[in-house]
Amino acid sequence: MVSLRALNKTFGGRPAIRDISIEVDRGEIFGLLGHNGAGKSTTFGIMLGMVAPDSGEALIGGKSVQRERAAALASAGAIFETPSFYDYLSGWENLAFFVSLSGRRIPRRELEEAVGRAGLSDRIGSKVGTYSHGMRQRLGLAQALVPRPEFLLLDEPTDGLDPLGIREIRETIRSFRDDLGITVMLSSHLLAEVEHLCDRVAILHQGRLVFCGEWRTASRRWKFQCEPEAAASEVLRSMGLTECGGHWESGPDFDPAATVAAMVAAGIAVRGVTPSRQTLEDFYLERLGS
Amino acid sequence: MSVVLAQLGGELRKLFARKRTYIGFAAFLGVEIVVLILLQLPRVRKGLVRLLEGAGYGAEEYLSGLTLGLMITLSTVFLLGALYLALVAGDVVSKEVEDGTLRMILSRPISRLRVLALKFAACLVYTFTLTVFITVTALAAGFLHAGGGGLFVFAPTEGVFAVYDAASGWGRLALSVPLLALSLCTITSIGFCFSCLPMKPAAATIVTLSVLFVDTILKTLPFFSSIRGWFLTAKMNAWVGVFEYRIPWEAMFEQYTWLLAINATLLVAGAVVFHSRDFKS
Numbered sequence: 078m079v080s081l082r083a084l085n086k087t088f089g090g091r092p093a094i095r096d097i098s099i100e101v102d103r104g105e106i107f108g109l110l111g112h113n114g115a116g117k118s119t120t121f122g123i124m125l126g127m128v129a130p131d132s133g134e135a136l137i138g139g140k141s142v143q144r145e146r147a148a149a150l151a152s153a154g155a156i157f158e159t160p161s162f163y164d165y166l167s168g169w170e171n172l173a174f175f176v177s178l179s180g181r182r183i184p185r186r187e188l189e190e191a192v193g194r195a196g197l198s199d200r201i202g203s204k205v206g207t208y209s210h211g212m213r214q215r216l217g218l219a220q221a222l223v224p225r226p227e228f229l230l231l232d233e234p235t236d237g238l239d240p241l242g243i244r245e246i247r248e249t250i251r252s253f254r255d256d257l258g259i260t261v262m263l264s265s266h267l268l269a270e271v272e273h274l275c276d277r278v279a280i281l282h283q284g285r286l287v288f289c290g291e292w293r294t295a296s297r298r299w300k301f302q303c304e305p306e307a308a309a310s311e312v313l314r315s316m317g318l319t320e321c322g323g324h325w326e327s328g329p330d331f332d333p334a335a336t337v338a339a340m341v342a343a344g345i346a347v348r349g350v351t352p353s354r355q356t357l358e359d360f361y362l363e364r365l366g367s
Numbered sequence: 368m369s370v371v372l373a374q375l376g377g378e379l380r381k382l383f384a385r386k387r388t389y390i391g392f393a394a395f396l397g398v399e400i401v402v403l404i405l406l407q408l409p410r411v412r413k414g415l416v417r418l419l420e421g422a423g424y425g426a427e428e429y430l431s432g433l434t435l436g437l438m439i440t441l442s443t444v445f446l447l448g449a450l451y452l453a454l455v456a457g458d459v460v461s462k463e464v465e466d467g468t469l470r471m472i473l474s475r476p477i478s479r480l481r482v483l484a485l486k487f488a489a490c491l492v493y494t495f496t497l498t499v500f501i502t503v504t505a506l507a508a509g510f511l512h513a514g515g516g517g518l519f520v521f522a523p524t525e526g527v528f529a530v531y532d533a534a535s536g537w538g539r540l541a542l543s544v545p546l547l548a549l550s551l552c553t554i555t556s557i558g559f560c561f562s563c564l565p566m567k568p569a570a571a572t573i574v575t576l577s578v579l580f581v582d583t584i585l586k587t588l589p590f591f592s593s594i595r596g597w598f599l600t601a602k603m604n605a606w607v608g609v610f611e612y613r614i615p616w617e618a619m620f621e622q623y624t625w626l627l628a629i630n631a632t633l634l635v636a637g638a639v640v641f642h643s644r645d646f647k648s
Contacts, residue, residue, distance in 0.1 A: 088645075118647055125474045127646040147476040155474035161467030165384050174377040178475035180370060220471070230474075 078103040078228055078260045079124070084133035086119050093119040094284045097133070101262055101277075103227075106254055108271040109264040110361055111281035117264045120281070121232050124262075125155055137228055147180065154226035158233030160217030164206030168197060168216050171205055175220045183224055195219035195249075211242040218249060229253060231263035235270055247273060272357035280364050288364045298324040298355060299333070302348040309345050312336075324353050374481075378489040382455070388493070391451030395501050398447055402439045403508050419519060424530050431516025433536045435509030440502055441522060441607075444547065445600070449554050449579045451497065456490045456558025457571035460641065465568060470646055479642050487559055487634065494555045498548035502540070520610040527610050539609055546606035549623060553603055554579065556630040563637030565644060602626050 079101035086093045094116035101107045111117050122128030124135045126146040135142045140149035162171045172192070176183050192201050195215040200208070205216065214234065221229055234250065235243045247270055253259040265271050271278065279289040300323070303309035310320065316336055318325040337347050355363075382388055405411060416426040460483070463469040472482055518536025520529045531539060557578055561571035579600065585591055586598040595601055605622035608615050 122645065122647045127470060127473050129643075129645060147478060150474070150476035153474075153476075157467070157470060157474075159467065161471055163381055163384075163468060165386070166381065170380065170384075174381065175471060175475065177370070177373045177377045178472060178477045180476055182370065182373070 078138060079107075079262060080136040081120065081124070082133050082136070084120065084123055084135065085131045086116075086123065086128060087131055088119075092284050094123075094281070097281070097284075097286050099279050099286070099289055101228075101260060103260050104254060104258060105277060106250065106261040106263065106274045108275035108278035109262060109281070110268070110271065110278055111264075112365070114283075115281040116284040117281060118232065119284075121155075121230060121264070124230060125153075126150065151180070152227040153230065154221030154228070155230040156214070156217040156221045156232065156234055158236040159210075160213050160220075162205040162208075162213060162216060164204065166205060167203060168192075168201040168205055168208070168212075171216065172201070172220050172223070176223045179224050181224065187223055187225070188219075191219040191222040194222060196245075210237050211239070214238060214242070214246065218246075222253075225257070226259060228260045228262070231261060233265055234263060235265055235267055243267070243270060250274060268356075268358045268361055278357070280361060282365050292357060292360050293355075298326055298353040300324055300349075300351050300353045302350075303340060304346045304348070308343060309340055309347075312340050312343050312345065371485075374477075374485050375488055378485045379492060382459075382489050382493060387458075388455060391447070391454070391497055392500055394451065395443065395447055395497075396504055398443050399439050399501075399505050399508050402442055403435065403512055406435060406438060407512070415519075415521075418521060419530075422528070422530075424519065427516075429517045429519035429530055430513060431518070431533075432506060432510030432513045433516065433518040433533065433540065434520075435513050436502070436506035437509075437518065437520060437540065437610075439505040439508060440547075443505075444498075444501055444551070445603070448497065448501070448551050449576060452494060452551060452554040453558045453572045453575035453579075455493055456555045457562050457575050458568045459486050459490055459559060460562040460637075461564075461566060461568040461571050462562075464565075464646065473646060480638065483563070483634075483638050483641060487555075490555045490559055491552060494551050495545075495548045498544060498551055502544050502547070506540075518610075522607050522610070525604055525607040527607055529610055529612055542609045543606055546609060546619075546623075550603040550606050550626065553599065553626050553630055556633040560633040560637035563641040565640075599629070602629075 079099070081097055081099040084094055084097040097116070097120060099109075109117050109120065119128055123130050124137070124142060126142045126149075130143065134144070135149075137149045138152045142149040163174070166174070169188075169192075172188060176188060189198075192198055195218045197212065197215050197219060200212060205213065208216065231250065235246050238246060250261055250263070251274065253261055263271070263274070276291055276293065277289075278292050280287050298321070299318070301309060301313065313320075313325055313336070316339060318327050318331070318336075333350055337350060340347050406415075412430075415430060419426050419429055460469070463472070473479070515533060517533055518531040518539065520527050520531075554575065558571060558575040561574050562568070564571070566574070582599045586595055586601055591598075602622045602625050605619050605626075608619045
């Protein structure tokens with residue numbers, strides 16, 4: 078659905094992103110993570126054609142944003158961390174304006190449906206200047222849903238929301254995929270939220286991609302139940318694993334089957350080998366070397 | 368076509384829904400009343416009467432609503448017009464960049480060129496609306512004060528001294544409005560061009576006004592009198608030509624061709640810079 082190919086961008090001689098390549102599959106909720114200044118906004122900017130890459134290209138639905146921007150973005154919607162609207166216009170007028178830029182006539186019914194889905198039906202006639210942050214976020218969701226996108230890009234969608242608002246937005250995002258079949262790519266500093274929503278994530282650090290894939294299965298921590306333990310520890314160390322708080326950390330080329338075979342050959346009884354569960358926060362910080 | 372009209376309608380709604388857009392209208396009303404009062408001061412009125420009677424025309428007939436309306440327009444339009452057109456045109460892109468709404472716009476499948484074209488079209492509508500408003504309210508103020516009669520035109524810097532009966536006066540005045548609006552479009556183009564550059568809205572407005580003020584000052588310096596016709600504000604005064612007895616169509620056409628070329632150059636320059644800019648939070 079989305080393909081970022083070897084993206085590079087420099088601002089004033091300072092590289093913002095370096096050689097970023099990411100594939101997002103149709104129907105998935107994909108997380109883009111990184112500290113402030115890691116390159117997330119630049120990546121999103123390139124995906125929406127707001128930032129021109131020095132090299133590489135972004136494709137949405139197989140169409141290049143750099144070469145055929147209008148066609149590529151015709152199937153995409155976006156929400157920013159602080160959606161900006163015209164405070165002196167009503168929610169409906171804002172919505173009608175942004176939707177008119179999509180290049181085709183949208184039936185009123187479709188707008189009303191999006192407003193209803195965003196839970197704004199009661200206040201859509203009020204001036205946006207009177208909206209709370211959460212309501213602005215919902216209006217942002219509504220405008221991104223019209224015309225019906227195949228791909229949604231959400232930049233910090235839960236930023237500044239209270240816990241209830243965060244949960245509502247999370248459920249809404251999940252319903253985009255489950256009910257509407259929309260592919261979602263999101264960035265957030267709230268790793269617990271990303272953990273709830275995303276199976277696959279990409280982690281950026283200082284403009285470089287340090288991880289991209291299924292973070293749960295990429296865990297490199299293992300728990301071994303063996304006897305005798307001392308002999309098992311010796312074998313594991315000899316195979317390049319390091320002990321860390323009751324777990325064993327492996328390198329990227331670790332082969333569990335070969336390790337078990339080596340231990341059995343050394344006369345060790347192996348009762349179990351399980352990847353230990355990690356939170357996304359642990360995984361993220363580990364990848365950043367923090 | 369209907370999509371483009373809907374998009375233009377959206378731009379106009381945005382423009383005319385802002386209170387700031389109406390500051391210009393309100394200010395013009397205020398200034399028109401002040402100028403009207405000043406024109407009634409005995410010393411000023413005596414000077415006008417002397418001027419007319421010296422040329423053999425009756426002051427009663429020609430110090431009319433038409434004359435006062437034109438005088439008010441002539442004395443206010445470039446000073447205040449520059450201010451409010453620079454304010455609106457200088458704001459139109461840069462304010463959206465500053466507020467973050469441009470990011471919302473650019474996340475839509477619309478080309479940057481179309482975005483600029485819509486915004487400039489909305490600015491043109493504003494320019495023509497403001498011009499019509501200025502003329503109509505100036506005439507209304509003049510008529511309320513002096514009633515009907517002929518038209519007396521005295522524009523010394525443009526070398527125009529003419530009198531017309533009421534019917535011809537109306538005709539000339541009607542012809543002057545679109546030409547005045549065309550002249551004012553140059554201010555709009557300058558403001559719009561600066562608005563496309565990476566600068567704050569206030570800076571775009573101030574730079575636009577600076578260009579016009581510097582041009583006006585240089586134009587009035589005696590050592591530049593031989594090239595006076597080449598200054599921007601001199602070309603913008605071409606509309607006054609419609610009040611000459613024999614309208615200098617050829618000279619006016621030349622001046623407006625220059626203005627159009629300048630406007631087009633400014634728009635292209637603004638569009639090129641805007642197109643090459645990165646917009647990131």
